[in-house]
Amino acid sequence: MTVEAAIPTEDQLAEAGLRLRVAGGVATITLARPERRNAMTGRTWTVLAHVGQTLPASVRIVVIKGEGPSFSSGIDLAMFGPDGVEGEPSLMGYLGAGPGGEAALEAAIAGYQEGFLWLRRPGIVSIAAVRGHAIGAGFQLALACDLRVLADDARLCMKEPALGLVPDLTGTKPLVDIVGLSRAIELCLTARSVSASEARDLRLAELVVDGADLDRAVDDLVAALLATPPEAAAATKALLQQAVGSDPAEQAARERRAQVARLTALARQGAPGASGPPAG
Numbered sequence: 001m002t003v004e005a006a007i008p009t010e011d012q013l014a015e016a017g018l019r020l021r022v023a024g025g026v027a028t029i030t031l032a033r034p035e036r037r038n039a040m041t042g043r044t045w046t047v048l049a050h051v052g053q054t055l056p057a058s059v060r061i062v063v064i065k066g067e068g069p070s071f072s073s074g075i076d077l078a079m080f081g082p083d084g085v086e087g088e089p090s091l092m093g094y095l096g097a098g099p100g101g102e103a104a105l106e107a108a109i110a111g112y113q114e115g116f117l118w119l120r121r122p123g124i125v126s127i128a129a130v131r132g133h134a135i136g137a138g139f140q141l142a143l144a145c146d147l148r149v150l151a152d153d154a155r156l157c158m159k160e161p162a163l164g165l166v167p168d169l170t171g172t173k174p175l176v177d178i179v180g181l182s183r184a185i186e187l188c189l190t191a192r193s194v195s196a197s198e199a200r201d202l203r204l205a206e207l208v209v210d211g212a213d214l215d216r217a218v219d220d221l222v223a224a225l226l227a228t229p230p231e232a233a234a235a236t237k238a239l240l241q242q243a244v245g246s247d248p249a250e251q252a253a254r255e256r257r258a259q260v261a262r263l264t265a266l267a268r269q270g271a272p273g274a275s276g277p278p279a280g
């Protein structure tokens with residue numbers, strides 16, 4: 001007998017500074033510590049990972065947004081202090097714990113990264129709805145999403161190097177994939193803020209809208225994404241992800257295999273497979 005893991009409770013989510021709403025194939029995750037500008041802790045990321053592991057299979061779209069004026073001010077800076085945040089170990093505390101401390105810290109970071117990695121899986125499309133600041137881990141969370149919709153007051157900043165750190169929450173790869181190596185070096189090593197209009201020019205934003213229109217723009221995008229059949233959407237996202245840096249012949253072969261699988265499934269379903277898929 002398999003026992004399905006339960007999604008985090010409201011209390012677990014609240015302790016992690018999160019809220020979750022699942023309705024109509026859409027999961028909306030709200031970063032909900034506005035009094036700290038949605039600063040995040042290790043628990044935020046492990047609970048995010050838990051959300052990813054337990055979302056109902058019916059969920060096709062994940063929207064991540066922030067409550068209040070900022071998307072997220074990044075890691076809760078108390079995580080670096082001697083006491084950490086309440087109920088969680090300080091990052092520095094791992095290193096003072098004697099032999100094995102470095103390995104334990106690396107394992108903890110691996111757990112945090114799980115909160116980001118699932119947002120890329122093919123069966124869902126993830127959207128970051130960003131208003132105000134997305135700093136450090138906040139910027140990396142937006143980068144972990146497939147799509148970014150920005151309010152015109154959005155400010156993106158990879159602040160880690162300015163604090164003596166590196167971006168380690170899976171943000172380096174999407175950043176380089178999107179803006180290229182040289183621009184990524186410039187953005188990270190100056191830790192400057194990128195405005196919404198520059199983000200659009202750098203392709204860090206699919207859409208920039210007036211702040212008052214952010215929710216509506218995300219709703220419109222969600223509706224358009226939901227209109228595409230889920231199996232075709234998942235297979236296409238997987239193909240596009242594999243296309244990055246792949247050999248053309250290898251990718252062409254993947255396209256053929258994926259199409260045969262799609263046509264086979266459509267034929268099994270009968271119409272419209274029998275007469276071909278609807279014209280696009």
Ligand code: ACO
Nearest residue numbers: 035036037039073074075076077078133135136137159160
């Ligand atoms: N960690 C803990 N507390 C924070 C954080 C944070 N990352 N960001 C903001 N807060 C707290 C502030 O200390 C303040 O608390 P207080 O009301 O008790 O004084 C409250 O949230 C509101 O912050 P303000 O600075 O007053 O808000 P403002 O809108 O003026 O500025 C901003 C927002 C730009 C986000 C600013 O707070 C800031 O620069 N925060 C630090 C950002 C940072 O360095 N993050 C770490 C990046 S590296 C990484 O994420 C791995």
